[in-house]
Amino acid sequence: MTKAPYQPIYSFKNDYSEGAHPNILQALVDTNLQQQAGYGEDEYCQQAIEILREKLQNPKADIHFVSGGTQANLIVISSVLRPYESVISANTGHINVHETGAIEATGHKVNSVDTEDGKLTPEDIKPILEFHADEHMVKPRMVYISNTTEIGTIYKKKELETLHTFCKANGLYLFLDGARLGSALCSSENDLSLSDLSHLVDAFYIGGTKNGAFIGEAIVINNDELKREFRFNMKQKGALLAKGRLLGIQFRELFKDDLFFQLGNHANQMASKLSENIEALGHGFLTKSTSNQIFPILPNETIEKLSKKYAFYIWSKVDSEKSVIRLVTSWATKEEAVNQFIEDLRNI
Amino acid sequence: MTKAPYQPIYSFKNDYSEGAHPNILQALVDTNLQQQAGYGEDEYCQQAIEILREKLQNPKADIHFVSGGTQANLIVISSVLRPYESVISANTGHINVHETGAIEATGHKVNSVDTEDGKLTPEDIKPILEFHADEHMVKPRMVYISNTTEIGTIYKKKELETLHTFCKANGLYLFLDGARLGSALCSSENDLSLSDLSHLVDAFYIGGTKNGAFIGEAIVINNDELKREFRFNMKQKGALLAKGRLLGIQFRELFKDDLFFQLGNHANQMASKLSENIEALGHGFLTKSTSNQIFPILPNETIEKLSKKYAFYIWSKVDSEKSVIRLVTSWATKEEAVNQFIEDLRNI
Amino acid sequence: MTKAPYQPIYSFKNDYSEGAHPNILQALVDTNLQQQAGYGEDEYCQQAIEILREKLQNPKADIHFVSGGTQANLIVISSVLRPYESVISANTGHINVHETGAIEATGHKVNSVDTEDGKLTPEDIKPILEFHADEHMVKPRMVYISNTTEIGTIYKKKELETLHTFCKANGLYLFLDGARLGSALCSSENDLSLSDLSHLVDAFYIGGTKNGAFIGEAIVINNDELKREFRFNMKQKGALLAKGRLLGIQFRELFKDDLFFQLGNHANQMASKLSENIEALGHGFLTKSTSNQIFPILPNETIEKLSKKYAFYIWSKVDSEKSVIRLVTSWATKEEAVNQFIEDLRNI
Amino acid sequence: MTKAPYQPIYSFKNDYSEGAHPNILQALVDTNLQQQAGYGEDEYCQQAIEILREKLQNPKADIHFVSGGTQANLIVISSVLRPYESVISANTGHINVHETGAIEATGHKVNSVDTEDGKLTPEDIKPILEFHADEHMVKPRMVYISNTTEIGTIYKKKELETLHTFCKANGLYLFLDGARLGSALCSSENDLSLSDLSHLVDAFYIGGTKNGAFIGEAIVINNDELKREFRFNMKQKGALLAKGRLLGIQFRELFKDDLFFQLGNHANQMASKLSENIEALGHGFLTKSTSNQIFPILPNETIEKLSKKYAFYIWSKVDSEKSVIRLVTSWATKEEAVNQFIEDLRNI
Known part of the structure; x- marks a missing residue:
């Protein structure tokens, strides 16, 4: 490139x-002098979370806002994996190429697979699982996919269901990078809904930065196993913004009327x-x-x-x-x- | 607490x-639809850098904007230290207590010292250097101070000069956490200027979040040895915002008229x-x-x-x-x- | 020092x-040309494990041999803690002072406490737990003790029972560094047995290097939660010796007749x-x-x-x-x- | 496999x-009760270093003994690279496949290349350098090769000279994994000498474990830039054996008469x-x-x-x-x- x-x-x-959608700017102006709790414990974050849970049809989802995609990826992945566990990604995956080794910097190998269209299938993953047979090799524990992928393709519902079933059967967590999820879900070929993602992946994030926000990605954790003490991970990686309101306000505006x-x-x-x-x-x-x-x-x-x-x-x-x-x-x-x-x- | x-x-x-100073909101509105390069290579960041270099009277300073203080601390410290090197901090130091082990998560020990007023002196540091005598112990290589400190005290110019001289003589880098530098420099007892900091510390940051910005800290690197490929460190830690303009605009507004x-x-x-x-x-x-x-x-x-x-x-x-x-x-x-x-x- | x-x-x-006890040398000579499986899957390691399990009166103990104490400490601790969790140690603890930041290099903070005699009590630990109250701070999850301590003192059975009870009640793992466990258990004041350790700590290691072996520490894991895939951790840290027999033979000799x-x-x-x-x-x-x-x-x-x-x-x-x-x-x-x-x- | x-x-x-060559066993017996300094500062290590320097015709080489190959690789690589730098390896390279992510656990990405014979050439490396063009990607800084490779092939002198020249021209360190260097240098097709390695690579190690020792690899650092405070890295990774004599004695025996x-x-x-x-x-x-x-x-x-x-x-x-x-x-x-x-x- x-x-x-x-x-x-x-x-x-x-x-x-460009900057942010005018509705967001207006909401920043309107809320500006309201005193709020820091570090994401403000009312706007809470409102955004409630709106999102409804859209997701998942009232138990854990939702956290962070400032960018690399941050979302490194926090989720490093919070889930044990030290010797690895994450499987398409060769073109953002974590494999364009994050300056952010995942490795948290201690984990990315097992990459060549794909034609940037998407992963069970057939791509199986040989990796078979190859990694003992303690002399990393243990793949998570599958990382992007929707849209880095080359503009999208996952169909059937494809994601197949991946989901395969991952469950093989003890793998499925994580979806949604930096461009807005474009994916609005694609003419898309048949996935936000609420489908509540059932088909263990965790994912909804990209705000590339769809009208100044900054902000909403991490959604569906799998109860992955929810524990997540904010500790965020704080440790420098992702807990003092004025978390900035993220809450943006997501509230983006989702309250389907903007x-x-x-x-x-x-x-x-x-x-x-x-x-x-x-x-x-x-x-x-x-x-x-x-x-x-x-x-x-x-x-x-x-x-x-x-x-x-x-x-x-x-x-x-x-x-x-x-x-x-x-x-x-x-x-x-x-x-x-x-x-x-x-x-x-x-x- | x-x-x-x-x-x-x-x-x-x-x-x-609260949110941000109205001038910042206005500038966000005014610039909103201007297309700009991403990742801090926009014109607003450049303008902010130029204004800051002038205030610092240091045209060669490297200046980078990140979203928060923990992020600034972990990026600067991990970019400077070799794997076995440590950083010395007051016991009350933010990196020692309130960053969920962010520095240790990058692999480095924090050597902490009890202090009465949150400030470090050569007398606090000397015993640590004497104690760490061989390869069975970490090698202290950096001194971390905060101005204001976490308990509201400030460094006088003379104190900082003494620390600077001591650090130079002992092969230690001096790094100043300026999350509340605005309050420090405006204290009735302060005799330090921004340009003094250009000469007295190897690196520091100017806190925006706690002095009128939504988010943002400006990392200033004075020491040429520490400048190399700094943006790689930022990207790896998830700190390079796609819309870096959000940080540039805020610092431009904060400094163009001494706001x-x-x-x-x-x-x-x-x-x-x-x-x-x-x-x-x-x-x-x-x-x-x-x-x-x-x-x-x-x-x-x-x-x-x-x-x-x-x-x-x-x-x-x-x-x-x-x-x-x-x-x-x-x-x-x-x-x-x-x-x-x-x-x-x-x-x- | x-x-x-x-x-x-x-x-x-x-x-x-000095080198190793003559019995060990003789056993190395006697077994030298026997072909054995590598990486600790040889018969001598198996024999040593069985002898140790019997001494420990714990047939379910997981036992692994590594070459040295720092290695044992860093592998056990990093295998147990999640990224934001910390380990509590006496200020004089080996991990806190004499391992060149080995624990921090795996990403974890050591919370140290001043003690007079190098030993920890619930009273030492309580204030640390109270202080670390939220996600802005690390979460203490393990207590590290040494027997003998770095200053020659030993734990009495009653003291260890008290610590054990306290740790269980507070969700803390208790880990004992036994680099000099031989001297501790043979002290005139000692009232602990190897089998007591099977019940009173979650994991510990038995030091061979400082009690007659060339190299070698036997890590004993009592707590089932900590046993999973432990050899992956060993391999990743470079601790799985190709000729693991060297460790097995030594521990067999040290324990088969109470040498x-x-x-x-x-x-x-x-x-x-x-x-x-x-x-x-x-x-x-x-x-x-x-x-x-x-x-x-x-x-x-x-x-x-x-x-x-x-x-x-x-x-x-x-x-x-x-x-x-x-x-x-x-x-x-x-x-x-x-x-x-x-x-x-x-x-x- | x-x-x-x-x-x-x-x-x-x-x-x-099998165990170790009888000469080594004999030397262990002969030296057993001689008191020696710990942690590799004993006379036997010193003797082995002097013999090796002579064989290498490099009196300035820094030589350190560690217990195994994974340990040697992870210590050398992590001591050389800055946090965002990566190492290039053949896909079949030991660090890429068979070390349970040991390199990634120190924070660094391995950039792997498909090869037919397990060997790297400038043509394999060039596309990687061209691809990694900016701070959104890791910065390759080291080339890792093995001799013999993991599939039994060896490097000819001409090939290594070409790699050396290419690496120098491109700011890359060249590191050779010699776990099976004994077999490589004794191959019927070999035209490399130990002293050639003093000039052609920045660092390498000589494998003892797979050529007659119980344990032990001798790390040789030729490049002055990489020598600084190396023992700190060894200690931090648990590689500084208290009875370092065990390694020194073995290498002395292996090299004193060309065994x-x-x-x-x-x-x-x-x-x-x-x-x-x-x-x-x-x-x-x-x-x-x-x-x-x-x-x-x-x-x-x-x-x-x-x-x-x-x-x-x-x-x-x-x-x-x-x-x-x-x-x-x-x-x-x-x-x-x-x-x-x-x-x-x-x-x-």
């Missing part, structure tokens, strides 16, 4: 280029519009994505011209003529910018 | 009961008013504090009555009749509340 | 100055002879010890003269005239050397 | 089935004899090995019959008819056993 130089013209580099889903829908629609038009112009894609990240394959010359007006990452080389780029849309992506991009691509 | 039950009436429990010092002054004035009046009513104090935390000693009956209208921590017992309470003021403390507290105390 | 220069004349510096106790007795008798005669010559002691480490207080001049013929550690200064020295005897200490020392002291 | 059941008949399972090489030669000759005869009988091999581990491919029926008289590992399946087995010879392998094995194979 080489960095194209940052351009102020219009950025499709990621889904965190979270509206934002995910907007992001996906902008991506679809890009996809459909890019395809119509005769270009192919690295993966078929129905989420807010798309990976078109374009001629290098075209890429160079586009990069004068648009910011995006060059994902990988295809051959000497062509490369894959990544275009990311978000809650804040302007439709005019999408239209202009398509127009510009057509005219190159 | 026993928790008194939280009361919605008026809280002197801490300096993070940071105005807020510190307000907090201290409110604390002084409390102190002077409590003293005038004949009560003593655990420590003489000129910062925003004061520790009056009151009869238990009085405490009980006060706790019906005010929230505060009971710090420790003195005897069967009296206890120490902690009162904390902040940028947001209302003078009417202070007046009322004094009035109520007078009438008990 | 300053090092006196090493002297080839006669050393009372420690109990590991372990004979050696402990010899060491203690040599120490007693030293103590009684030093006392008879009018000198005092730092602690009253009935084990193989004694701490006489001698005039500095006397110490200087003795150090021309004997090697020992100067433990601490008493005043400008006198210091405490540490004399250690072992299974290999020659009675002539003891007699000569007494004679020399008498003639100074 | 499935375990065939252990058989007392004759074992080719590994090179640590180490005689034993390596014997092991290799026994393996060659097996290889040549197995090949002559028409069987193929997984890898071409000139060291003490060979990997013949045999019909499953044949394997089953052989396993009634011989112990060995079944390494992997080839197809439904055939499997790869691993045969390991050692300093103690009896030529009659080798002859009998060949005879038995011929008659199946």
